[in-house]
Amino acid sequence: MTDTQVTWLTQESHDRLKAELDQLIANRPVIAAEINDRREEGDLRENGGYHAAREEQGQQEARIRQLQDLLNNAKVGEAPKQSGIALPGSVVKVYYDGDKSDTETFLIATRQEGVKEGKLEVYSPKSPLGEALIDAKVGETRTYTVPNGNTVKVTLVSAEPYHD
Structure with missing residues (x-):
C-alpha cells in the first residue's frame, strides 16, 4: 500500500x-x-x-x-453499521447496464479480509467498480471505466454489513 x-x-x-x-x-x-x-x-x-x-x-x-x-x-472489526449504502466492508448486490436479471453479489474490501475461499467474491474499494460504488445508495446507478476503456453502468440493489 x-x-x-x-x-x-x-x-x-x-x-x-x-x-x-x-x-x-x-x-x-x-x-x-x-x-x-x-x-x-x-x-x-x-x-x-x-x-x-x-x-x-x-x-x-x-x-x-x-x-x-x-x-x-x-x-x-469495524464493519459498516448501516445498510443501504455501499461502504468498505459491505456485501453488495448489483446489476449491470440495466439488466436486472443479471445480478452479482460481492464484498467491497481488500483481499486480506480472510473471506472463506469461494464463499464470496471480493472487489477492492480502490478498483474501478469499488470506487464507483463507494457511498452509493440502493437504487442508485453509477458508471465506471473498465481497463479496455469502455464505460459500464452499475446499479446498487442492496448493501449490507459483512458478517463472518
Whole structure:
C-alpha cells in the first residue's frame, strides 16, 4: 500500500496477518545466517546460493513492509453499521447496464479480509467498480471505466454489513 487509506479487517484476518508478520520478523536471523554462509562459499559472482538467499531476503522484507503498512492502517472489526449504502466492508448486490436479471453479489474490501475461499467474491474499494460504488445508495446507478476503456453502468440493489 502506498497511501494511508484505512483498510477494514476482521479480527480473524488481523490476527492471521499479525502472526504472519511475527513469523517473518522472527525468520530474519535465519535468512541473514543463510546469506553469511553462502557468502563464505567463495566468488559471489558465480554463487547461486548466495543470490537465491539475497532474493529471498528481499521478498521477505517487502512482505514485512506490506504487512506493517496494512496493519498500521487497519480498522479491526469495524464493519459498516448501516445498510443501504455501499461502504468498505459491505456485501453488495448489483446489476449491470440495466439488466436486472443479471445480478452479482460481492464484498467491497481488500483481499486480506480472510473471506472463506469461494464463499464470496471480493472487489477492492480502490478498483474501478469499488470506487464507483463507494457511498452509493440502493437504487442508485453509477458508471465506471473498465481497463479496455469502455464505460459500464452499475446499479446498487442492496448493501449490507459483512458478517463472518
